[in-house]
Amino acid sequence: MSEVSISDYLLTHLERGGTVPMNRQLYGLLRDGILGGAILPGLRVPPSRALAADLGVSRNTVTYAYDQLIAEGYLEARTGDGTYVADTEPDMARLPAALTGDAATADGGAGSLLSGRGERLLSGTGASSAQWGAFMPGIPDITRFPNEVWSKLQARHWRRIAPGLLTYGDGAGYLPLREAIASHLRTARSVNCTAEQVIVTSGTHQSIQLASTLLGEMGDTAWVEDPCYWGTRNVIRSSGLAPLPLPVDEEGMQLPEEALRTPPRFIFVTPSHQYPLGPVMSLARRRLLLEYAARHKVWVVEDDYDSEFRYSGPPLASLQGLDSNERVIYLGTFSKTLFPGLRIGFMVVPSALAPRFARANAELFRDGQSFLHAVLADFMNEGHFSSHVRKMRQLYAERLACLQAAIRHELGDIATISGGDAGLHLALGLPTGTNDVAISQAAKVRGILTRPLSAYYAEPTSARPGLMLGYAAVSTESIPPLFAELAQEIRGQLCHLDTRA
Template sequence: MREVILSEFLLQKLERNGTVSLARQLYDTLRQLILSGDLRAGTKLPASRVLSKETGLSRNTVLGAYEQLQSEGYVVSTTGSGTFVSDTVPSLPVRDAGRTDAAAVVPPHLALSRRGAELVRNAQASSMQWGAFTPGVPDVSLFPHEVWSRLLRRRWRKTDPGLLTYSHGPGYLPLRTALAQHLRLARSVDCEPDQVVVTNGIHQSLSLISVLLGDGNEVAWIENPAYWGARTVLKANGIRVLPIDVDDEGMAPSEEQMQTPPRFMFVTPSHQYPLGTVMSLSRRRMLLEYAHRNNIWIIEDDYDSEFRFDGRPIASLQGLDSNDRVIYLGTFSKTLFPGLRLGFMVLPKVLSAHFGTGLSELYREGRLIDQAVLADFMNDGHYAAHIRRMRAQYARRQALLRDAILEHFGADWPISTHEAGLHLVMHLPEGADDVGIVLVARSLGIAVRPLSRYYAGGGGRPGLIFGYACVPDDAIGPVFQKLVPAIMPALEHLRRSRQQQPRRPSSNMINEGAWSGA
C-alpha cells in the first residue's frame, strides 16, 4: 500500500470529532490493515513527520500510535531506516467486501486451540527459501540431476509394484543398509541396518520421538539458542521445553537445573546450531553419564556434519554412548536437496522395531521409489562424490562471505567458527536491533535471519545468520555490499549512544575491540 494511498485511506477512516482519540483510531486502523494482509510483513510505514503532514494529525499522535504498534509486536522500528511491519504477525486472508463483521467472527468451536494459536503466533518459517543469504539451504542447482534422473528411470522401468504402495515399517532395507555403512565410516555411528528408521526429516523424527517416548507435560532440555523448528515440534506434541544456555563447550546445565532431570535432551554437538561451536569431549561425557544415571533420552541432531572444512572430523555423540541413551537424527536436506524430504533416525535396538510400527501407524509412509533411488545413488558412489564436490564449494563460499564482512567491518569483527556448516553468524553489539536489520534486508530481497530470535523468548544476543551455500561465488560480495547500508545505521546509533559509557559485549566469544570496524 503506497504512502499516498495509505494517507488518503486514513483521512477517510479517522473521525475528528469522535469519542475515541485520534491516536487510538490511527492505531486501530493500522493494526487492522496489518492483520488483514493489506500491509504485509516488511512493508515500510511512512515516516511520522510525513504521515503527520499528509493527514493533518499532530506528530505526537502519529508517534503514539506507532509506539503502541511496536510495543505489541506489529511493527519494528530501526534507527536510520524507518518503521516496518513485523514478519511475526501471520498473514490473514482479506475479508470479502460483502461480509459483515458478524460473519467474520470465528465461532468458538472453530477457533484454534491454545497450542495451535501459539504455534501460528510464534511461527518462524520464512517464505524465502532460496537465494542470498538463506540459511540452511544447499545449492540445489549443482545437484547431479542427470544422474538422479537416470537412476529414477531405471527404477521405473523395473515397475516393482511394491515400491508404489504404502511403506510399512522402518523404510527400504537397502537404503537403511547403505546408511548404516556410511554412518559407521563417516560419523563413527555405532549401528546396524535394523537400527535405522527412514523418515520425512527432522520434524517428523522429533514428532515420532515425542509421541512414542514422551507423555504429556514431560520436559525436554534444548540448547539456547537452538533451531526454532525443534522447539516448535516438541511443544506441539505436548513436551515442555526448557532452554539450557550453551557456552564454548556446548550445552551447560547449571547445578540447580541438574537437580531435576528431564525426559529428553536435544543437542547439536558436532556443530551447535546456530552458533557453530563444537561440544567438548568432557561435556559430551558428562551429559552421557548424566543421561545414563537418570534414564534420559539424548536426541543428537547431526544436521550438517558432512560439511567440515577444517580440522579432523568430529565423531558423533552416539558413537561414544555405551548405554543406549542417544537417538541420532540426520537428513538429506543439506547433502542433497530439501525437497527430497527424506531423513533418518538411528535408534537403540530396543526401540527400533517400535518406531517402525509407530511410523506406519501414524503417518502411512510411502516414498519407497525415492528411497530405492537414493539407495542406488549411495551404493554407486554418487553420494560420496557429491559431498566431496560440495564441501569444496561451500568452503570457498564461506571464505568469500567472511572476506566481505571483514572488508566492510574490520579484521577483528566477531564471526562464528569457520570449521563447518552451511551458515555463519555475524555477531552484533549488545543492543543492536537485528530484527530491524533483517526486515530492511527482506525489503531488499535478501534473506538473513536474526540471531536473537533463536533464543528462548527472542531476547538473546543479537547477530545476523547468513547462509552462503546457495549463493553463487560471484554474487556473495555484491549482495553483501547491498546489505551494508542496512546494517551501518544501527551500529552508528549504538556507537554514538555508548560514547559516554562504553560497555563490553556480553559473550566471551566477542572481543573488546571488535566493534571498532563499523
C-alpha cells in the same frame, strides 16, 4: 411456494449463456433455495418434463439436477406420487445451550479459532515463504545437484517398476536404503548401528515428533539449547513436552547444577555443530552428558544436521558413537547434503526400540516414498552421494572463506563471526542493542535473505543480536557485492544505535 413459483424462482435466477452449465446452475439454485428456507420441506417440485418446458431447457438438464439432489438428500422421490423437498431441518431442541463467558473461550482465547496449543505453536514459527537466495541459511546449492545421474537412476526403476515401490512403504523404510545409510554412518560419523536400527522419516521434524510421542508423556521436561533451531522447540512443544532452555557457551550446551538436580525426560542437542552459533561440544561435556543420561534414564536426541560439511580438521565422531548405554537417538537428514525438497531424513534408535518405532511410524505417518527411497539407495551405493558431498564440501569452503573476507572488509571488528568451521551458515554477531530484526526486514526489501539471530533465543531478554548468513547457495563472485549491500543496512542500523546512545 408452489410448483409454479419454483419455476418462477428458477427463471428469475438462471443465467443464460453463462460459464456455469445449466444443469449445475439448476442444481445449485434448488439446493441453495432449500438450505436458505426459500423452498420449504414437503413441497412437491414440478415434474421434470414440465419444469424443462417452463425453463426452456432439455429434460436431461432437469433430470441431472433432480438426481443429484435426491442422491444428496435434498429431495425424495415417492413412487407414483412425484418428487418432494425432504425435511432436513435439524432438531435444534436437542442441542445444549451455547457456551458463554470463560467456558467458550478457554481453549483458544477470545475470538480465536485455534486451540491454545495452536496459538502457542504459531507464535514461535520461523519458516519463511522465501527459501532460495543470498544469504538464506541452511540451504545447499541445489543448482549443483547431479540431476542427470538422478534422472537415469529414476528411469532405470521406472522401466521395470516393482509394485512394492508404488504402495505404502515399510514402517522403517526401504531396506536397501537403510542398509546404505547404516554403512555410511558407520564410516563417516562413527555411529554404532545396523540397518535394523535405522528408521527412515520425512525429515528432522517427523523424527523429533516420533521420538517425543513414543518416549515421552505430556508435560515431560525437555532440555533444549538456547539459542536453538526454532523447529526443534516448536515440535517439542506441539508434542506436549515442556522445553527448558539451557544456555550455550564455547563448549556447547551448558549443564548448570540447578538443572542437573532435576533430570528431564529428554535432552535435545546439536553437539557436532551447535545450531545456530556453531560451537562443538567438548569431549568432557559429552561424557558428562552421557553419564548423566545413563544414571537418570534420560533420552538424548542428537541432531547431526550438517556434519558432512566440516572445513577444518577431520570429521568429528558422533555423540551416539560414544554412548555405551543406548540412551542416544541419532537424527540425520539429506536436506543439507542433497536438496531440501527430497524430504527424506532418518533416525538411529536402540535395537530394542527399533521394531516399535517402525510400527509407530507406519501407524502415524503411513510412509509411501519407497520409489524415492530406492533411487536414493542406488545413488548412495553407486558412489554418487559421497562424490557429490566431496565436491560440495570444497565449493562451500571456498564460499565460506569469501564471505568471511567480505565481512572483515566491510565491517572490520564491528561484528564477530562464529560457526564458520562447518555447515552451511555462519552467525554474525552484532553490538548489543542492535535491532537485527529491522536489518533482516530491510535486507529482504533489497532481495537479500537472512534471519535475525535474536529470533532463535527462547527469551528476548537473553537474546544476542546478530544475523544468520547462509553462504552455500550463493555463487562466490556474488558474495562480495551482495554482502556490501547488507553491510549498508547494518551500518545504518548501528548509526541509529549510536544516535540513541
